[in-house]
Amino acid sequence: MAVVREFTLPDLGEGLTGAEIVRWLVEVGDVVAVDQPVVEVETAKAMVDVPCPYAGVVTARFGEEGTELPVGAPLLTVASSGVSGGPGEGGGSAEAGDSGNALVAPGSEDPASSGERSAVSGSGEGSGNVLVGYGTGAPAARRRRVRPAGGPAHAPASGPARGPANGEAAATTVEGPVPVISPLVRRLARQHDIDLRQLVGSGPEGLILRADVERAIPGTAEPVGEEPVSEERGERGERIPLRGVRGAVADKLARSRREIPDATCWVDADATELLAARTAMNAAVGPKISVLAVLARICTAALARFPDLNATVDMERREVVRLAEVHLGFAAQTDRGLVVPVVRDAHTRSVEGLAAEIARLTEAARAGALSPSDLTGGTFTLNNYGVFGVDGSTPIINHPEAAMLGVGRIAPKPWVHHGELAVRHVVQLSFTFDHRVCDGGTAGGFLRYVADCVEQPSVLLRGL
Template identity: 65%
Template sequence: MAQVLEFKLPDLGEGLTEAEIVRWLVQVGDVVAVDQPVVEVETAKAMVEVPCPYGGVVTARFGEEGTELPVGAPLLTVAVGEPAPHTGPEGSGNVLVGYGTSEAPARRRRLRPAPTAADGASASTAGTGTPVAGAATGRNGTPASLVAAAVPVTALHTEGPVPVISPLVRRLAREGGVDLRQLAGSGPDGLILRADVEGVLRARTAQGNGWAEAPTAAAPAVPAASAPASPAPRAAGVRVPLKGVRGAVAGKLSRSRREIPDATCWVDADATELMRARAAMNAAGGPKISLLALLARICTAALARFPELNSFVDTEAREIVRLDHVHLGFAAQTERGLVVPVVRDAHARDAEALSAEFARLTEAARTGTLTPGELTGGTFTLNNYGVFGVDGSTPIINHPEAAMLGVGRIVPKPWVHEGELAVRQVVQLSLTFDHRVCDGGTAGGFLRYVADCVEQPAVLLRTL
């Protein structure tokens, strides 16, 4: 007798809590094998294929392409030939792109079921005394999200952490002054989604005067005025959802701007000798050495002299943590947005090894196959914005790192060389740094050393 097993979206690691369905790889009725990829999803870190831990016939799929699902939500059901000898299904144990096909871990949050219409009606007599409906709109046309927020605390989340789909939603509620304990989430098992918080904020705006604080610990009361005014019309134009890679980048850059007091210094350098050295290396045969690899080698040598810039600030402990290893991130522009792959242990690699790793990660970035582990854990970032044909930039630090080196385009310019005016290959270098980890003297010393190595590559021989 066939048994139908449900496969849920597994924990993708790296703190990811949701993923968007990009493309289904199977149809209802298809026969799948154990560990066969069944769906392609996009997280805030990368595009990955999710393998199914069961073999059998697909009987149902949950979610259309473009739908966002939280970790633990059903993906599909599979009819297998024999019933499993255990109570809970287990995966194959194989690993793909950094995670296995095992069942998603149990939620750490204590989830309480969302109140039903009957619950809402009965609870309305307690706390504020405001009648509450459980339908899509409440009494006098009050929006449902606002009505849900008016349910007393005892009818909602009174114990344990509030079940919220992601830290972004929690921050949105905090910045908007929304008490999550007063919300009845519309997600599975009362999970509070972003739409729930945004609905409350829109309803509050429509009310004009906002919410009035209740005199007790109950939820903010809904104004007893007539039906709220219609919300202002949304501005015309094309609206692009801020999600996936773009949403992750936006969140990280915003956090960097809020938390890091950054400063930037820059210098022009004569890169003629560096370009000649690279040409000589490549003319000698063997694997080609990229300019990015030479700049990375210069970065690691500079960080060995100025370790303050290979660090991060532990804000809770009020400590600067200096790191022993250099995991070098580099900015890569792709069709899906800006990503920052990380070269592990860059300080221990020579120019050939760095060139090979840069090439591998760049290709993976273009094809969208970078794993979450290849996009996290950086300690310093190298940003070669010269590929865009620009000379300078003041980049935003890749939180929680302490600094980023920017490299502009290398172009022929008039330059005083050995006391005479000459045409040389000139590049502008910039360093954006966290002013909490060091002062301008350290930052200037780092940048000057980088410029010296660019102008006289032989300086690097002291650290090889």
């Protein structure tokens, strides 16, 4: 007798309450193996392939591409009737309940085949899913399709079951997902019957942008911008939905402005000696050191002197919570929006160690491969907006942190050096802090210490 199990959208990580369906990887009538990815979704943080914890035949799918689903909503149903996961089909019985599987970063090995299956086990009703990683690509998956022996428990959202006329299994290969900047671009392509696989993306590493799709629409002029596709267009202008990463950033910044009474102070500093010290470090054998890594090391030294700023505020208990570890976030701009990767235990790392971790996280951010742990748990943020060619800013604190250091561009400017006018490399440093955790004296002391280390890196050596 066939047992029909319902697979719901699992918890995708800290603070994520739902996801948008980007692309179904299976159809009604397909045979799926335990832990086989069945749908590609986009959360507020990245793209995720969701694996099914059951083996069997897909009898129904719920939600079309572009549909937003909350955590716990049905994704699909699987009928298992003597379908066991043999080699290549999940390695377990379909009658055994869920797999306790882990969500696999697209492009990585299947945990079932690599021996890295999650230790979390389900009860037979829940999925027990644990998120391991994110990505933008996915390995090709093999599947076979059969016609279900019985009727589906739910009406399929994607049409009737399909399969070979004689009921026998037929093997097909599913190609990996097309690299697209957002689900809205996919929707635009569907509206105009554009095959994304026939397009050559103009974005980084072949990423398909809105402009690429618009160029392929017959009778359209060359697009001007790369802004997302509008949900509706009226007389008062274009309406752009706040979804995905952009929506998550909007919510967090709005909350910060509502809840944190922030203040900002700033100072100009002569960074000539800092650049000279970095050049000397990079002349030695070893990995290259970035300016951001040196500034990160200065920040950890400053937070050791001013621990009130490595804190958070618990208003329910009316307490300021000083944090023992420094998990340093740094703002990174990507094609999908602003993200803040976090360097864990930054206070224990050397400049070289900070440089390596920042480089790793930056590359992962650009590839869309950051895991939830890479994006959460920060205690202090370093914002290098100088890469955009601007001198100063009053950054918004990354809630629930208590402070953020902003760094402008380092540019040659007239400067009084040893009593004489000279051309020096000058940087503007801005420091935004939560006025609940400290007063101006503490904030000013922190910023002045950072500026002193920038102007005379030898100051930093005294505390090492």
